C-alpha cells in the first residue's frame with residue numbers, strides 16, 4: 241500500500257471510493273447480517289486509512305464517507321419488545337442484619353436449617369439489557385423498559401464490541417441478560433469532550449450509559465464507549481447449568497464478560513466479608529457499583545423459591561450506605577404536586593455527594609422541618625442513596641448563624657391561592673384547588689406522559705408547562721387533539737385558525753411533526769400504563785399492574801369503580817381499603833370522567849395479556865389456603881399457585897374457586913362449606929397442578 245504522503249489526488253480519490261465501499265460492506269455484514277468477515281483490527285485499519293487520506297485531501301471527502309457514518313441507519317422510534325420472561329428487579333436492603341433476615345427467610349421458605357450457598361456479585365450501576373440468541377446467533381437486544389415490555393436496541397447493542405454475536409454450543413434459544421455501563425474513565429473523557437464542544441454533560445456514568453444506549457441513532461451509541469457484564473438469563477430452550485456459578489462458567493466459554501469479583505459464599509460470614517471487601521475496593525474499581533447482589537446458587541432451590549410480584553425470592557441487593565456531605569440551606573420553597581400535596585424543598589449551596597452535584601433536597605412535610613428544626617441559613621448533613629432524591633439527615637446546630645430564619649409553612653397554596661388543608665392524621669397539607677390549580681394540572685400531565693405512563697419523551701416538563709400557560713394543553717386529553725387543533729384545514733400546516741405550533745419560537749415544521757409522531761405512536765396503550773397514567777392517588781406502577789392483571793380490561797375496572805363496587809378490588813393481594821377508597825373517589829370526580837371519556841375517543845386501551853401460564857387447571861381461579869400444609873410451606877404453595885396463573889386470596893368469598901385445606905383448618909373451611917366452594921386437600925391440590 242502506498243504511503244499517504246505519496247498519493248496523487250487522482251489515486252486518493254480512487255482509494256476513498258474503494259474504502260467507502262469496503263467499509264459499508266463490512267458495516268452491513270456486522271450490523272445487518274450478523275456476519276462480520278473483518279477482524280476488529282482490520283476494520284479499524286480501513287477506517288484509519290480513510291481518515292488519514294481525508295485529512296490530507298479534505299476536498300475529496302465523499303458525501304457518503306465512512307467517517308460520517310457508523311453502523312446501521314437511524315430509526316424513527318424504538319419498537320417495543322415484549323419480554324417472554326419479565327425482567328425483574330431486586331429487593332433492597334441496607335444492613336447486614338437485613339441480609340441475615342433475608343437468609344433466614346429463604347431457609348424458612350425451604351424449611352431447612354442447613355447452610356445455603358450464595359453467589360455474591362457486585363451490583364453494577366448501569367442499565368440492564370437482554371440479548372437474545374437463536375441457534376447461537378445474536379438476533380435481538382432489548383432494554384428492561386417496565387420489566388414486561390422493553391425497547392428494541394438490537395442495533396445499539398451490536399455496537400458494543402464486548403457482546404459476542406456468535407455462540408458455540410449454545411441452547412437453540414438463549415437470552416442473556418446483564419448490565420451495560422460506562423467506565424469511570426470513559427465517562428470523564430466523554431464529559432470533557434462535551435464540555436469543550438459546549439454540549440450538555442452527563443451527571444454520572446449511569447446516565448451517560450443510558451443516554452448512549454437508548455439512542456435512536458446507533459451511530460451515536462457506537463461513538464460512546466460502553467461495556468457490559470452478563471449475570472442472568474431470560475428465556476432458554478434448554479438450561480444446561482445447575483447453579484449460578486455453573487452459569488457464569490458457561491457465560492465465560494461463550495465469551496461474555498462476567499465480573500471478576502463474583503464469588504461463591506458458603507456461609508453468612510463469607511457473605512459479610514464479600515460485602516466488606518467490595519466496600520473497600522469500590523473506589524478503585526474502574527466502574528461504579530452501588531451495592532452487592534446475593535443469589536441462591538442452586539437453580540433447583542431458586543425454582544422452589546420463585547418470585548414475589550416484581551422480585552425474586554432467591555436474590556437480594558445489599559446497597560452501600562448512602563453518601564453524605566455538608567452544605568448550607570439557601571432557601572426553602574413549596575412545590576405543589578400532582579395530588580395537591582405541598583412539599584417543602586430546600587435549595588442548597590451545590591455540593592458534590594459521591595460524584596453527583598446536589599443542589600436541592602426534599603424536606604418531606606412541615607412536621608419534618610419542625611422535628612429536625614431546619615432553618616434557612618443552616619448547615620446541614622445531606623445524603624444521597626441510589627436514585628433517591630437527596631435528603632437532609634440532620635442540622636449542625638453548632639454551625640447555626642445568628643440570622644437563621646424559621647420557615648413558616650403556608651396555609652394557602654402558593655400556586656393558586658386556594659386553601660391548603662391538612663386533614664387530621666395526615667402529614668401532608670394539600671391544596672384544595674384541584675385541577676383549577678395550575679401546579680396540579682401541570683404535574684398531572686407530566687405524570688401522564690412519564691416513563692411508566694404514556695412515555696412521550698417529546699413532551700418534556702418545560703413544554704407541558706409552557707403549553708399549559710398558553711392554553712394549548714389543559715388536560716391530558718388535549719394531548720391527543722393537539723394535531724387536529726394545529727391544522728386550520730386538512731393540511732397539517734395549512735393557513736386557517738389552527739394553533740400553528742410550527743410558527744412558535746424554537747419550533748419548526750420538523751419538530752412539530754416529530755412531536756405529533758411521538759404522540760400518535762401512543763394511541764394504543766397497554767392497560768397497566770393507562771391506569772398508571774391517570775394519576776390516581778396511591779396507584780403507582782406496581783399497583784396499576786396488579787389492577788390490569790386482575791381486571792384485564794379497562795371498562796370492567798371502570799364499571800366497578802363507577803358502581804362503587806370494591807369487593808373485587810379489596811380481594812386483590814396488595815390492595816387495601818384506603819387505596820380502594822382513593823380509586824372510587826377518583827372516578828366520582830366529574831372532571832376525571834370527562835378526561836377519561838375524551839381520552840377514550842382518541843386512543844385505544846389494550847386488554848391485558850398475561851404471560852403466566854394459562855393452560856394450567858388453576859389459571860384464572862381464585863384460591864384460598866387454610867390450615868398447615870405438610871409438603872410445602874404456605875408461601876411456597878402461594879407462589880406456585882400464582883405462577884400457574886391463579887389468584888391467591890386471603891379470605892373466602894363468593895369469588896373463591898378452591899379452598900386448599902391443610903391440617904387444623906378453621907373458620908375458612910367452614911365458610912367454604914357454607915358457600916359450597918370446592919375444598920381440596922393438600923395432596924389433591926398437588927395432584928391437580930402436577
Ligand code: IVH
Nearest residue numbers: 328329330361362363364368471472533552
Ligand atoms: S440480577 C432476577 N445481578 O440491579 C434477577 N442484577 O435491582 C434480576 N444489577 O435490574 C437482576 N448488577 O439492572 C442482577 N449482578 C447483578 C446485577 C444486577 C446490577 C441491576 C439490574 C437489575 C437491578 C435490580
